[in-house]
Amino acid sequence: MKVVKVLLLTLFACITLSFGSDTKTGSLNIQKVIITDEMRVKYPIKSHHEHLAFDCVDCHVNQGDDPSKFKNIGDNGCMSCHKSKQFMAKRLKFMDTLKANPHNSVHDGPTLYCDECHFEHQQSTNMCIECHEHEVPQWMGVTP
Numbered sequence: 001m002k003v004v005k006v007l008l009l010t011l012f013a014c015i016t017l018s019f020g021s022d023t024k025t026g027s028l029n030i031q032k033v034i035i036t037d038e039m040r041v042k043y044p045i046k047s048h049h050e051h052l053a054f055d056c057v058d059c060h061v062n063q064g065d066d067p068s069k070f071k072n073i074g075d076n077g078c079m080s081c082h083k084s085k086q087f088m089a090k091r092l093k094f095m096d097t098l099k100a101n102p103h104n105s106v107h108d109g110p111t112l113y114c115d116e117c118h119f120e121h122q123q124s125t126n127m128c129i130e131c132h133e134h135e136v137p138q139w140m141g142v143t144p
């Protein structure tokens with residue numbers, strides 16, 4: 001688990017570096033987006049992303065310079081850093097023993113959309129609860 005985290009952080013460092021060089025060469029003017037305090041309150045960033053010093057444009061890539069017009073980043077947005085659904089399934093492989101891996105469910109395998117459970121600017125949910133109200137708290141932790 002530790003090794004995986006270290007690898008991911010290294011990957012993240014590379015991604016950040018490549019974002020950095022993009023802005024230096026001026027090929028993208030993502031730095032020019034002005035985010036008001038009001039917007040920051042309205043669209044809070046999850047602590048697991050905020051402590052990595054993510055800003056809005058790290059996720060809302062190429063969505064223009066008007067933050068009020070930013071759109072959902074969708075699965076592809078998440079995958080630009082979290083690699084693939086198969087990779088996410090493997091990360092929670094230990095949960096396969098109970099058939100309770102949310103990233104590799106008995107019904108759908110690793111095919112669900114991230115936003116069937118995870119949200120960035122509001123509390124996440126867990127769609128399995130729709131049918132497995134009682135089992136889910138035993139199977140899984142709170143959706144981060």
Ligand code: HEC
Nearest residue numbers: 039040043049055056059067068070072073119120121122
């Ligand atoms: C970690 C990625 C991430 C970061 C960082 C992020 N967003 Fe988002 N944003 C999303 C996702 C995912 C959605 C879809 C709704 C949700 O998950 O809450 C979204 C939706 C939005 C929307 C559209 C909301 C709607 O009603 O359709 C706006 C506007 C927005 N974000 C603004 C911002 C602003 C401003 C910031 C910086 C303060 C920011 N976002 C930072 C991922 C991100």
Ligand code: HEC
Nearest residue numbers: 008012048049052058059077078080081082114118120144
């Ligand atoms: C710009 C890169 C980036 C984007 C885009 C991004 N993430 Fe992340 N996210 C990370 C990194 C790096 C971490 C911390 C290392 C890790 O746990 O993978 C993280 C952590 C997380 C965590 C917490 C992991 C834990 O250990 O508790 C969740 C949940 C998460 N991301 C979900 C999402 C979802 C869902 C999306 C799409 C809406 C998304 N992320 C988009 C880079 C990103």
Ligand code: HEC
Nearest residue numbers: 078082085091102112113114116117127140141142143144
């Ligand atoms: C069916 C609901 C569901 C879906 C769909 C889902 N997740 Fe999760 N995710 C969870 C739950 C629940 C956890 C916490 C698992 C635990 O540790 O108990 C989690 C944990 C995570 C973590 C932290 C993993 C770790 O190693 O600690 C990341 C990152 C993440 N999800 C990203 C994603 C991404 C990206 C997608 C889209 C491919 C996605 N999730 C789809 C429910 C879901």
Ligand code: HEC
Nearest residue numbers: 098099100101102103104105106107127128129130131132
């Ligand atoms: C639309 C309703 C529905 C949703 C949503 C749903 N399930 Fe199920 N699930 C069922 C039904 C119906 C069964 C079969 C009856 C039973 O065993 O309870 C079942 C059975 C299961 C079983 C037992 C299968 C076996 O072979 O022993 C597991 C484990 C399970 N679901 C996990 C999940 C997980 C994880 C999620 C979320 C990713 C989820 N389910 C979402 C309806 C649902």
